[in-house]
Amino acid sequence: MLVEDLLKNNYLITPPAYYLLEPHYESSFSLAELIKFAKSKGTFIIDASIAEEFLRGKGLISTGIPKEIEPSKPSEFRLDNMVARSSEELGSKAQTSNSEKDTVESYPEKLPGETSYISTGTDVETGVEPTSYPKINSLDASVSEGGSSVSTGTPVVEDSSETAELEGLQASSEGLPVEMEPSFDGDPDEVVEAVSTPEDEYDAYSEYENGNGDTRPVIYGDYGVPVKYIEEEVPEDTGKTYSVYDDITIAPKEGFTYRAAEIPEDARVVFDVKNVKFSPPRAKNAAGKEGEFLVASYRSFFRSRLRKMRSILRENPEIGGIIDIGKLSYVRSEGDVTIVGMVNDKRETAKGYVLELEDTTGRVKVFINREREDSKLVMNLMHNAVIAVRGRYSGRGMIFADRIFIPDVPRFKRNKPPLKEKVYAILLSDIHVGSNKFCEEAFFKFLDWLNGDVENDAHAELVSRIKYIIFGGDVVDGVGIYPGQYDELAIPDIFDQYEAFANLLKNVPRHIHMFIGPGNHDAARTALPQPGFYEEYARPLYRLKNATIISNPAVIRLHGRDFLIAHGRGIEDVVNEIPNRSHHRPAEAMLDLLKLRHLAPTFGGKVPIAPDPEDLLVIESVPDLFQTGHVHVMDYRIYNGVFLLNSGTWQAQTEFQKMVNIVPTPARVPIIDVETARLRAVVRFDQFCEGV
Numbered sequence: 044m045l046v047e048d049l050l051k052n053n054y055l056i057t058p059p060a061y062y063l064l065e066p067h068y069e070s071s072f073s074l075a076e077l078i079k080f081a082k083s084k085g086t087f088i089i090d091a092s093i094a095e096e097f098l099r100g101k102g103l104i105s106t107g108i109p110k111e112i113e114p115s116k117p118s119e120f121r122l123d124n125m126v127a128r129s130s131e132e133l134g135s136k137a138q139t140s141n142s143e144k145d146t147v148e149s150y151p152e153k154l155p156g157e158t159s160y161i162s163t164g165t166d167v168e169t170g171v172e173p174t175s176y177p178k179i180n181s182l183d184a185s186v187s188e189g190g191s192s193v194s195t196g197t198p199v200v201e202d203s204s205e206t207a208e209l210e211g212l213q214a215s216s217e218g219l220p221v222e223m224e225p226s227f228d229g230d231p232d233e234v235v236e237a238v239s240t241p242e243d244e245y246d247a248y249s250e251y252e253n254g255n256g257d258t259r260p261v262i263y264g265d266y267g268v269p270v271k272y273i274e275e276e277v278p279e280d281t282g283k284t285y286s287v288y289d290d291i292t293i294a295p296k297e298g299f300t301y302r303a304a305e306i307p308e309d310a311r312v313v314f315d316v317k318n319v320k321f322s323p324p325r326a327k328n329a330a331g332k333e334g335e336f337l338v339a340s341y342r343s344f345f346r347s348r349l350r351k352m353r354s355i356l357r358e359n360p361e362i363g364g365i366i367d368i369g370k371l372s373y374v375r376s377e378g379d380v381t382i383v384g385m386v387n388d389k390r391e392t393a394k395g396y397v398l399e400l401e402d403t404t405g406r407v408k409v410f411i412n413r414e415r416e417d418s419k420l421v422m423n424l425m426h427n428a429v430i431a432v433r434g435r436y437s438g439r440g441m442i443f444a445d446r447i448f449i450p451d452v453p454r455f456k457r458n459k460p461p462l463k464e465k466v467y468a469i470l471l472s473d474i475h476v477g478s479n480k481f482c483e484e485a486f487f488k489f490l491d492w493l494n495g496d497v498e499n500d501a502h503a504e505l506v507s508r509i510k511y512i513i514f515g516g517d518v519v520d521g522v523g524i525y526p527g528q529y530d531e532l533a534i535p536d537i538f539d540q541y542e543a544f545a546n547l548l549k550n551v552p553r554h555i556h557m558f559i560g561p562g563n564h565d566a567a568r569t570a571l572p573q574p575g576f577y578e579e580y581a582r583p584l585y586r587l588k589n590a591t592i593i594s595n596p597a598v599i600r601l602h603g604r605d606f607l608i609a610h611g612r613g614i615e616d617v618v619n620e621i622p623n624r625s626h627h628r629p630a631e632a633m634l635d636l637l638k639l640r641h642l643a644p645t646f647g648g649k650v651p652i653a654p655d656p657e658d659l660l661v662i663e664s665v666p667d668l669f670q671t672g673h674v675h676v677m678d679y680r681i682y683n684g685v686f687l688l689n690s691g692t693w694q695a696q697t698e699f700q701k702m703v704n705i706v707p708t709p710a711r712v713p714i715i716d717v718e719t720a721r722l723r724a725v726v727r728f729d730q731f732c733e734g735v
């Protein structure tokens with residue numbers, strides 16, 4: 044089976060590509076050949092364009108898909124990144140389920156001093172044994188293991204390819220993400236019934252002329268390739284019943300006392316995207332076109348990024364007078380110059396690195412020799428990040444740099460006044476209510492625990508002082524977020540998903556204030572920043588008495604401590620661009636973002652960014668705590684007084700995550716001591732979400 048064979052080797056195939064390749068698999072090409080080809084293309088996802096190219100190269104098809112429907116970016120993944128995420132790297136993170144009930148792990152004495160790092164998620168801190176991760180087969184081994192027949196190279200004749208295709212389809216129906224054509228050798232009534240499907244049910248599909256005068260409707264796949272004929276009836280609503288948790292009522296345990304109920308609330312949203320007033324760009328004249336507005340908006344966006352970054356960089360006393368790139372040609376060549384610019388490009392040369400920097404006045408190339416200490420910073424620069432550079436201007440559009448300055452955060456922080464009493468905040472994200480992998484039972488247990496159902500005094504002390512809960516996005520699984528998601532939904536309706544989540548949150552004791560922000564699975568603007576949830580979908584959340592809806596990103600000031608909350612999609616770009624970064628160590632990626640003082644610097648990468656006239660993703664002021672989620676792995680560290688925490692998730696591993704080797708750490712509750720903005724404890728409920 045092509046799909047399984049590819050999966051064994053950590054390669055993915057899209058349905059359109061599968062249909063193209065399967066008929067020829069093992070008769071005209073081997074697994075090894077296909078993998079070798081995909082590898083040469085630097086992708087591990089075999090999509091229709093890769094399949095076409097491969098088959099064309101083997102002379103198995105003569106025409107390709109038209110240029111305009113080829114995806115502009117053949118793959119979101121680069122092989123070099125995937126290789127970097129090797130088994131030993133994945134295995135370095137110890138995450139196991141804990142068999143003890145509600146284990147509390149206390150941290151404070153283990154936290155090192157301000158300037159040192161907490162190493163992420165090591166066994167020492169979590170006190171758990173490392174799990175061994177499924178080893179990624181080495182490519183060579185698996186290719187030989189594939190052992191499929193050697194390609195004869197003989198092109199398949201047009202006629203027989205059609206039958207081959209049909210046979211291929213029927214023979215390989217298992218393990219495929221799409222439904223298969225029914226075979227017609229069964230009961231003739233079945234066929235009649237299938238054909239009698241009303242026309243209007245097919246509204247969503249277009250007619251497809253397949254060359255034989257057959258105009259059966261088809262579904263088009265991602266890249267405009269027909270995926271399958273519709274022969275059978277569109278699946279009827281089976282009347283699937285599901286709970287939106289309106290029967291869940293958990294009340295505080297009698298006699299349980301909450302200290303936090305007596306402590307006055309001191310919480311304020313100090314930054315929320317919704318409160319930022321933009322002044323949209325104006326058209327030069329009445330004939331201004333939409334495109335011009337967009338360009339003007341982006342220009343304004345970058346101008347704003349440069350302005351904000353320049354003022355951050357200026358706080359560094361080492362950086363002297365800054366000169367506009369456009370004025371470089373006026374400077375005398377002997378002295379040093381300092382510029383601030385956005386990184387357009389970075390390249391490695393034999394002796395060092397060449398960067399292209401741009402500001403609003405021009406562009407310049409910067410060379411830094413590998414011998415220079417600061418050249419080490421180049422590896423961690425992301426596209427469109429803003430940096431300062433000091434060096435000698437050669438006069439031919441090139442600066443020879445001796446220093447590179449990243450925005451970074453100051454080494455020392457002002458101490459904040461102590462609080463009268465201990466008060467705690469829980470930082471969660473990626474609840475994914477509505478997914479059939481949502482850890483429902485674990486979440487119920489968490490709610491019980493919040494309501495005072497605790498085993499011992501240590502737990503009671505924690506619960507008693509919890510005053511805030513922050514949700515950093517992906518609170519529901521959403522609908523239509525990825526192809527085939529419907530099959531993985533327990534609650535297939537987005538309205539019901541929000542209602543279900545709100546019904547769960549009604550069981551959070553009333554003295555606990557919640558802050559809830561959106562992520563990429565939520566009903567909200569897809570591009571960053573996300574102002575909030577669309578009200579018409581998430582109304583039940585807006586109606587909660589003890590909750591505030593926040594934007595992504597947002598800054599919440601709790602008792603004078605600033606908590607920067609973001610869903611964290613920028614981590615994807617870090618993993619994509621910076622060597623040796625992994626989804627399994629998100630705190631490290633968060634640190635890269637913090638040092639660049641931006642939540643998603645790369646424009647045109649994995650993360651869509653809205654062309655707002657102002658860049659609201661710049662980390663303008665240094666927070667006490669920085670929270671993200673998104674990658675479903677709990678991880679944390681400290682850097683120059685800032686506590687970085689990536690919350691885990693409440694969703695067990697999905698099929699997709701299994702394929703791409705994402706191993707989530709579900710149902711963990713990190714509790715933050717608000718006074719120090721550091722981790723106080725992690726309470727685990729993961730034993731209740733095994734095998735979800």
Ligand code: D5M
Pocket residue numbers: 119473517525563564626673674675700705
């Ligand atoms: O993201 C959960 C995790 O799955 C996170 O590590 C990103 C990863 N993910 C999700 N969708 C994709 C696609 N399409 N490509 C690559 N990686 C992906 P969540 O936002 O909860 O779905």
Ligand code: FE
Pocket residue numbers: 473517562564673674675
């Ligand atoms: Fe998520």
Ligand code: ZN
Pocket residue numbers: 517562563564610673674
């Ligand atoms: Zn997400």
